[in-house]
Amino acid sequence: MKRVYNFSAGPSCLPEEVLKECADEMLDYNGTGQSVMEMSHRSKDYKPIIEGCEKKVRKLMNVPDNYTILFLQGGASTQFAMVPMNLGVKKGKAAYVNTGIWASKAIKEAQKFVDVDVIASSEDRNFSYIPKLEKISGDYDYVYVCFNNTIKGTHFEYIPDTGDIPLVADISSCILSEPLDVTKFGILFAGAQKNLAPAGVTLVIIRNDLITGAPLKGTPTMLNYKTHADEMSMYNTPPCYAVYVMGKVLDWIEKNGGAEGMKKRNYAKAQLFYDYLDNSKFYRSTVEKGSRSIMNIPFLTKETDAEKAEAINKKFVSEAAAQGMVNLAGHRTVGGMRASIYNAMPIEGVQKLIAFMEKFAKENF
Numbered sequence: 001m002k003r004v005y006n007f008s009a010g011p012s013c014l015p016e017e018v019l020k021e022c023a024d025e026m027l028d029y030n031g032t033g034q035s036v037m038e039m040s041h042r043s044k045d046y047k048p049i050i051e052g053c054e055k056k057v058r059k060l061m062n063v064p065d066n067y068t069i070l071f072l073q074g075g076a077s078t079q080f081a082m083v084p085m086n087l088g089v090k091k092g093k094a095a096y097v098n099t100g101i102w103a104s105k106a107i108k109e110a111q112k113f114v115d116v117d118v119i120a121s122s123e124d125r126n127f128s129y130i131p132k133l134e135k136i137s138g139d140y141d142y143v144y145v146c147f148n149n150t151i152k153g154t155h156f157e158y159i160p161d162t163g164d165i166p167l168v169a170d171i172s173s174c175i176l177s178e179p180l181d182v183t184k185f186g187i188l189f190a191g192a193q194k195n196l197a198p199a200g201v202t203l204v205i206i207r208n209d210l211i212t213g214a215p216l217k218g219t220p221t222m223l224n225y226k227t228h229a230d231e232m233s234m235y236n237t238p239p240c241y242a243v244y245v246m247g248k249v250l251d252w253i254e255k256n257g258g259a260e261g262m263k264k265r266n267y268a269k270a271q272l273f274y275d276y277l278d279n280s281k282f283y284r285s286t287v288e289k290g291s292r293s294i295m296n297i298p299f300l301t302k303e304t305d306a307e308k309a310e311a312i313n314k315k316f317v318s319e320a321a322a323q324g325m326v327n328l329a330g331h332r333t334v335g336g337m338r339a340s341i342y343n344a345m346p347i348e349g350v351q352k353l354i355a356f357m358e359k360f361a362k363e364n365f
């Protein structure tokens, strides 16, 4: 068997020991004679799986009792609608920070339901930084940020101060990559396929006072947070198998030092990579210092001729793949390459990539 280093932005690599455990339990989970895939979500065998997963999230992220944890479907993208439909009821107005594609999509969706003030944007420099925000005030139902921009490789290094206004954050690509103070947020949500599980489950952490049960008129039952909160994410069939894998990934995180352990691991990898880029004659980071993601690292070569650069990028991606480092092509809006180095990526993967980059540079520049 040959495993590759998978630098995909999502779905992305999972810890190998988790995959092995899932394989071992595929045909017979815990003596039940069934796969978790085949189980009734209401069975006594499944119940501890989803309840255990909830407890693990609560423990690892230090989620206080006045917050509810939900396992939903529809991806992070469905939260782009659920947030305004549920929170945009009192004033009908929300503040958004535009830091790139995922924030722009959320803005566009919210505009269907509420008035949106884009209070800051980094579009002026191609979303290569995170705007510094002063304390936010205003007649808003909530303030919205995308905490880690998977595509542009930027990350909030501070939590915006919104006073009494609930702060909502999309943490799809940085959840549990380092400790985060949940109490500073009204809602946190994450599509699981970046750092937690296979695709299919979206984790939502919501402060209980925001689960009003009185969303905008016409909100479908399935898009009302209260529907899911009242039924412990069992109003309908939850994404059973993805929740089961998430539980195992959370065990793996715990075994490796929890959120603090992930931070150490991730900073070691990211530091190594940024140091290499910043000191390289051939490559460069596309993100300004002070806004850099430790999860998603886009980079370009220093080839200035666009056509030549394109050819070099293609060559880089295909030669890397031939050597067992896959999914390194950059997003079409950034160009170049992107290495996503989520929790499960071992430092050996980053070391191998850097060694390849050095050799590639010698051969091609």
Ligand SMILES: *Cc1c(COP(=O)(O)O)cnc(C)c1O
Residues within 6 Å of the ligand: 010, 074, 075, 076, 077, 078, 102, 146, 148, 149, 150, 170, 171, 172, 173, 191, 192, 194
């Ligand atoms: C991947 C991603 C999304 C989209 O998630 P889906 O689950 O595919 O809807 C949204 N926001 C961020 C920051 C992402 O990285």
